[in-house]
Amino acid sequence: MKYKTQMEAARNGYVTKELAQVAADEGIEEKELMQLVASGKVAIPANIRHTALHPHGIGSGLRTKINVNLGISGDCADYEREMEKVRLAEKFGAEAIMDLSNYGKTQEFRQKLIETSPAMIGTVPVYDAIGYFEKELKDITAQDFLNIVRIHAESGVDFMTIHAGLNRRSVEVFLREGRQMNIVSRGGSLLFAWMKLTGNENPFYEHYDELLDILREYDVTISLGDALRPGSIADSTDASQIAELTEIGNLTLRAWERGVQVLVEGPGHMALDEIAANMKLEKRLCHGAPYYVLGPLVTDIAPGYDHITAAIGGAIAAANGADFLCYVTPAEHLRLPDLDDVKEGIIASRIAAHAADIAKGVRGAREADFKISEARRKLDWEEIFRLSIDGEKARAYFESVPPEDRHSCSMCGKMCAVNTMNKVLGGCRNIELRGQRQERKEGQEVL
Incomplete structure (x- = not known):
């Protein structure tokens, strides 16, 4: 491809093979899709090194896509079991897989995943930084964080969650306003802790232009993470969430100026009656960028059933403009999900996505x-x-x-x-129902 990114190609009227594939899959004209990609309203995450990829479009007018989280953790370092989850995700039609590994041979697992899976692959590089550099959190440098992004980009990752909106301004709002659940984003909590320990600005915000240069080189889509997403319905749509979303809106424009595709991540836990307004708010503040939501979980009282609370919220969110649903399993908040949990989470998210597509009139959904x-x-x-x-x-x-x-x-x-x-x-004149009648007890009237 003579252009660095899908966005740059679309702006210059060039149809990439990935755009052509998405247009065919979605039943949309290439010219129409090209305009959506050029404006940032659709993203096609497709790292130039992910050769096994079957590309998908995420955004306005397209089918709602779903993502499956998995990966190696310190409490369950079973590489083969995580690969079984990958195959399960592919079997049931998940378009994306996020490798959230934070322990052990993370690079080896990620490389195998990228080499074999046709799904879009996402990561959260900040998870990998501590294990990779074998340093305490406070000793990791800003350059270390950028280097781990480059390592993931070079390996073929299609989209990365980067919590760049958690800067000193949004942190000030968070500290001033207070919250029931504080920060529940793992990546967000690590960056907040790093900022407090070092006294420095968020490195992904401070060095955002350098970060974008790395992403552009490999056509990695930036998924602007919501470090301040609400972790309970008591915290939803609060000042912290909106302060970060405002920062993310500005970061979206800066990425598009460099030709880097953008996804915007959203809540979180949120009451039913707030979801539609939140979807519209994101689209307004973030200039129509595709919206990627975790749930939202519509109640906090159902541990063990959060695939259901998330599917309810996800259906409403997608019907009102969300474009990409992150699955939630029954094990959410409780443990690393097993194979059955993963399957239940995928199916619940697929039902939510499809129900929303019917509601918003997506081509061919019915x-x-x-x-x-x-x-x-x-x-x-x-x-x-x-x-x-x-x-x-x-x-x-x-x-x-x-x-x-x-x-x-x-x-x-x-x-x-x-x-x-x-x-x-069909013209039948006799409907035989014998065998359905229960035996009468003595003295019982026939009804």
Whole structure:
């Protein structure tokens, strides 16, 4: 490609192979997509070194995408198990995977992931800095932080979470206003601690232009992290969150000036009635940049079920403008997720994303629902299983209590409404319901 980034290519009227692929997948004209990428309203995260990538577009008018978090931690350093999670994410259609490894052979794991996975790969470089440089947090230098970004970029990472909006101005607001849950972002808390320990400005903010030069060189999309996202509904839409979002809006423009693509990260925990306004606020303050949200989790009282609280919030968020959902598993706030947790989180996020796409009229979103409804009307179970998000689970449920007649399921049996209507409208003159009547006890009246 003769241009450094997807954004630069689009601004100059050049159709990259990645843009052509996204246009074909989304059913959108290349010219229309090119305008969206050029303006920053759509990002195509595609590191020039990620050769296994199947590119996806994130942003205005496109399908809502989902991300799966995984990675090696000190309490569970099982590399093969994390790769199983990668395969599971690919199987169930996750478009992106964030490697949040912070322990052990992080580079080795990340390299294997990039070499083999077609998903967009994201990282949070600040997690890796402590282990890689084997230093105490206060001894890491600003240049160290930039160097770890370069290492990730050179390895082929497509997008990176960088908490550059946590600067002295937004920190001042946070300290003045106070919060119930303080800072719940892992990367944000590390940078806040570094700033307090060293007395220095956030290195990603202070050296933002140098950071952008690294990202531009490899066409890495910057995902501007929300260090001050609310960690409880008590903290949602507070002064700290808005102060950081304002800073992120300015950083978005500075990235676009360099031709670097941008995602903006958002909350967090948030009550239902605040979600729509927050989506509109982000789009306004951040100039229409694609919005990447964690949840939002709409209540704080459901540990063990936070894939549900997040899916509720995610559906509302995406229906009101969010473009990219980060999955949440049932293990959120409790432990590193296992394979079952990962699957539950992916499915919940996919349901939320698809429901939102229907609501906002994304091209072709209703087609899958039309097809499965046709299969249901015909009671074509094999087609129903094929079209389901999780056909294996649907089949297992159906076959766990097999019906006497496969033109029904064990819920309704011979009283199946669909089967009854098919027969009556097909001209059948006798609907046989015998076998459904319960035996009467002596003296009981017939109803």
